[in-house]
Amino acid sequence: MKAVLLSLWQYRHFIWSSIRAEFAGRFARSKLGALWMILNPLAQATIFAVVLSEVLVTKIANIDNKAAYAIYLMAGMAAWGLFAEIINRSTTVFIDYSNTLKKISFPRLCLPLIVGGSALINHLLLLAAIAVVFLFFGHLPTLAWLVLPLGMILIVLFAFGLGIILGLLNVFSRDVGQVMGIVLQLWFWFTPVVYLIDSMPPRFAAILKLNPMMPLVRIYQNALLYGTLPNISSLLIPTLVSSGLFVFSFWIFRRASADLVDAL
Known part of the structure; x- marks a missing residue:
């Protein structure tokens, strides 16, 4: 593993330049260019917030804030989106390249790292857009938001590890994708x-607790909505698994x- 890490370090400039080239290609011939990286997640976050808080008026018990469910959903979607993007792109990355x-x-x-780096930048921009929407609803940041990097690290480790395995399997059997x-x-x-x-029946709640993504998503929801830090004991298994x-x-x-390469 040490040799692999050293080789990746030697190609760090190649990885970073590939990530930049990917973003440059995405916004080629666009008047607003990289500004769309902020406008797209900002629009998505705003739509969720307005529809859920103003139209559906969905509420969460014990929280006197009509935007609470919108905040809860956007926090969970941000965490899940980072995981899903890395998994989806890693599964086909060796075939695509x-x-x-x-x-x-x-x-x-290097290829999964390029995918992971690109997904992480998208995720940070989405969080920035969500923070703007939260301010619009008067939901101010708290010190608990500082725990979000821990959630990012655990999600990236889990998604990266699973994504590489799936990417390899997909090369030898395209049914995996x-x-x-x-x-x-x-x-x-x-x-x-x-x-x-x-809100889930007890019999389903017990099954959900076996899901390694649940405590990772909860990091975001607890920090962004409730302003609370995660329970260390609840992160032990997800950390070991990731x-x-x-x-x-x-x-x-x-x-x-x-x-x-031969299988490709």
Whole structure:
């Protein structure tokens, strides 16, 4: 693993330049250019907030704020969106860049890092847009927001580790990518993003607690809505799972990388 990390460090400029090139290509021939990186998430966050707080008037018990559910939903969507984007793009990244892999020699693990870096930048911009919407509703930041980087790290580790494994499997069996589209949809509804876990029947609540994404999403919801810090004991298992999966993905990648290009 040390050798892999050293090779990635040597190609750090290649990774960063690839991330910048990806964003530059996304907004090529656009008058507003990179400004769309802020306007798009800001519009999305505003629509959620206005519809849920002003039209549907959905409320959360014990919180006297008509925008509470909108804040809850946007917090959960932000956390889930980071996870889902890394998973979706990592699953197909080796196939998408198959021509590059065959023509240029570089550490193949750079590709998931480029995907992860791009997703993280999108996520930070979304959080900035959400913060603007929160201010509009008078929901001011608290010190609990400082815990969000911990949530980002755990989600990225978990998604990166799982994404690399799925990306490798998808090279050798393209059915993996199709199946994951369905699995992610089911996984989303087994994660308390749209609904409150307290509203679920006890028999389903016990199953939801087995979901490693639930405590990670709760970090965002607790910090952004309730202004509370996560319970350390509740993060023990997600931290072990995320870290273990991240390390395991490096090991399995080294075992499979020799046959990767041939399979493409």
